[in-house]
Amino acid sequence: MSAAALIDLSRERAYLRDLGRAFGGALVFSIPLLMTMEMWEQGVAMDRGRLLAFIVAGLPLLYGLAYYAGFSDRRGLANDLMDTAVALAVGFLTAGVLLSLFGVVRWGDPPREALGRIALQAVPGAMGALLARRQLSGDADGGETQEDQASYVGELFLMAAGALFFALNVAPTEEMILIAYKAGALNVLGLMGVSILLLHLIVFRAGFAGQEEADRPAHAFFHFTLPGYAIALGVSLFALFVFGRIEGHSLAGVVQAMAVLGFPAAIGAAAARLLV
Amino acid sequence: MNRATRRKTAPPRPLLQTAMAALGGVVTLAAVGVIVWEAVQPAAPATLSARIERVETTAHGHVAEIKVVNDGDETAAGVDVEAVAGDQTATATLDYVPGRGHATAYMRFDADPRAAVVTVKGWSAP
Numbered sequence: 119m120s121a122a123a124l125i126d127l128s129r130e131r132a133y134l135r136d137l138g139r140a141f142g143g144a145l146v147f148s149i150p151l152l153m154t155m156e157m158w159e160q161g162v163a164m165d166r167g168r169l170l171a172f173i174v175a176g177l178p179l180l181y182g183l184a185y186y187a188g189f190s191d192r193r194g195l196a197n198d199l200m201d202t203a204v205a206l207a208v209g210f211l212t213a214g215v216l217l218s219l220f221g222v223v224r225w226g227d228p229p230r231e232a233l234g235r236i237a238l239q240a241v242p243g244a245m246g247a248l249l250a251r252r253q254l255s256g257d258a259d260g261g262e263t264q265e266d267q268a269s270y271v272g273e274l275f276l277m278a279a280g281a282l283f284f285a286l287n288v289a290p291t292e293e294m295i296l297i298a299y300k301a302g303a304l305n306v307l308g309l310m311g312v313s314i315l316l317l318h319l320i321v322f323r324a325g326f327a328g329q330e331e332a333d334r335p336a337h338a339f340f341h342f343t344l345p346g347y348a349i350a351l352g353v354s355l356f357a358l359f360v361f362g363r364i365e366g367h368s369l370a371g372v373v374q375a376m377a378v379l380g381f382p383a384a385i386g387a388a389a390a391r392l393l394v
Numbered sequence: 395m396n397r398a399t400r401r402k403t404a405p406p407r408p409l410l411q412t413a414m415a416a417l418g419g420v421v422t423l424a425a426v427g428v429i430v431w432e433a434v435q436p437a438a439p440a441t442l443s444a445r446i447e448r449v450e451t452t453a454h455g456h457v458a459e460i461k462v463v464n465d466g467d468e469t470a471a472g473v474d475v476e477a478v479a480g481d482q483t484a485t486a487t488l489d490y491v492p493g494r495g496h497a498t499a500y501m502r503f504d505a506d507p508r509a510a511v512v513t514v515k516g517w518s519a520p
Contacts, residue, residue, distance in 0.1 A: 125409060133408035162492045163469045163520030166433035173426060190411075200407075200415040207418030210425075228495035230432065237425045 136190040140205060140247035143189060144212040147246025147283070152213065152239055156290040158222050160361055161235030169238060172360045176241035179282065180205055182275050183248040190251075201248065209243030210236060242286055245279075270341075277346045277387040281353040284386025285379055289357035298375040306377045313350070313377075313384040318343040320388035350383035351376055357383075440470035442491060442514040446477075447498075449508055458507045460486065460499045462514060467493040470517035479503050479510035490520065 151157050184201040192201075213236045217223040223232045288294055301309065321342045322335060355376045358364045364372045441464065448459045458477065464470055473488040484501035491497045503510070 126406070129406070129408045130410050133410045137410065137414065159490060159520070162490050162495075163471065166429050170426065170429050170433055173422075173429070177422075197407075200411055203415040203418035203422070204411060205418065206422045207414045210418070210421045228492055229428075231492045231495050233425060233428055237429065240422075240425070 133190070137204070137208070139250040140189040140208045141212060143250025144205075144208050144243040144247040147249065148209070148212060148239060148243040149216075150287050151242050151290070152216050152220070154290060156292065156361075157238060158217075158235055160290055161238045162231050164234065164238065164360075164362065168360050168362065169234065173237060173241055175356070176244070177202070179279060180241070180244050180248060183245060183279055186272065186276060186279075187249055187251055189247060202244075205244035205247040206240060208247040209240035209245075212243045212247075213239035245283065245286075249283075273342070274345060274349060276390045277342075278349050278353055280390025281350040281383040281387040282357070283390075285350075285353050285357045285383040288382055289354070289363065289379055290361045294358070294379050295363050295375055298371065298378045301374065301378065303374075306374050309381050310377050313381045314343060314347050317346055317350070317384040317388040320385070321346065346387045347380070347384055350387045351380045353387075354379035354383045435467060437467040437493075439466050440464050440468045440491070440493065440517065441466040442470055442473060442517065444475050444477075444499075444512040444514050446508065446510060446512060449506065451506075454502070456503045456506050458484075458501045458503060458510065460501060460512055461496055462488060462491050462499060463496045464491040464493055469493050469495075469520050471520040473497070473517040474515040475499050475501075475512065476515050477501050477503075477507060477510045477512040479507040480505060482507075485515075491517070 180202045181198060184198040184205065188198065188201045189205070190197070190201060214223070217235055217239065223235055298306075318335075318339055322338055355364075355372075358372075358375055358379060364375060367375065442462060443465070444460050444462045446458050447461045450457045450459070460475060460477065462473060462475055470491045471489065473491050474485065475488065476483060476485045482503055482505065484503060484507075486499035486501055488497045488499055501507070
């Protein structure tokens with residue numbers, strides 16, 4: 119095969135556009151995290167077992183996003199796997215370049231420090247890259263992805279992705295734990311009630327529930343809202359664990375922090391259809 | 395069109411996609427490998443030492459650049475460093491000194507602090 123046949127410039131150019139969209143998605147999602155001091159500190163101080171848990175748990179999530187959303191038109195197992203790997207490359211490059219530009223990662227830093235800071239930011243960046251088609255595509259068919267035909271389990275997966283999308287943006291900050299300290303038991307109960315109510319309303323009005331569920335709000339509540347809230351709480355607990363925010367807390371303290379982070383996570387789960 | 399049909403008719407893959415996917419795979423596996431290696435190492439507690447690297451003379455006194463080195467594996471947070479030169483004592487706090495890493499603090503003295511005694515007073519777990 120000649121080199122000309124091997125390298126089809128128009129095909130490469132079209133993929134370059136997809137790649138540009140992926141970098142755009144990574145930026146949109148990860149800039150708040152890249153500019154959050156706690157994320158830089160966590161990259162250095164985080165227990166390596168937890169960092170590993172975060173990256174390893176992120177891989178199937180990224181594959182799921184490549185399947186349901188992705189940033190290129192191509193589909194299929196091999197392509198979704200490649201999109202996942204490309205998204206990780208985009209995440210690492212975006213985090214590496216921006217953290218260097220911000221002066222957070224500097225030449226001569228101990229490798230452990232630089233690697234921790236970049237690797238921690240690469241997964242959220244890759245998430246953003248895989249959501250790029252949904253967020254940034256101007257094509258008429260830009261929104262038509264596997265997500266539109268997601269099964270019930272797929273819908274729950276997308277809720278988890280939406281919950282993580284929101285929870286990740288606030289979980290590393292001191293404020294999460296501070297709110298949990300400031301809020302009393304009644305405040306937390308109220309916050310849980312509001313989380314469930316908003317989750318139900320958003321799912322009902324703009325989210326997963328189709329016309330059939332819209333006619334049966336009680337069915338939608340048990341089918342989407344309650345499982346969605348449980349997922350949001352689970353994602354919150356995982357995020358708090360990863361960022362070491364529940365260490366040294368009693369069970370009541372852990373539940374309180376989980377419910378506080380569960381609020382943005384529930385909104386993210388409900389808005390997954392809009393975000394993901 | 396279903397997925398299977400699309401796969402059959404899919405055009406050849408762009409080289410750029412293959413190259414970026416390879417880059418992503420290699421970087422991710424390398425990062426995971428290094429983090430696993432770090433995670434399984436027996437972690438020595440933070441071991442901190444401090445010394446004066448350089449002294450700059452300015453219009454407002456002498457500024458000592460203090461290098462704090464952590465020879466342990468665990469990261470130290472809120473590291474308090476103190477330097478005593480004659481009758482003057484200066485202090486500084488470093489947010490973090492990473493395991494097997496270093497951080498830099500600056501202290502101001504009226505007199506030349508080259509002979510100052512620099513000590514790390516304490517730190518907390520991050």
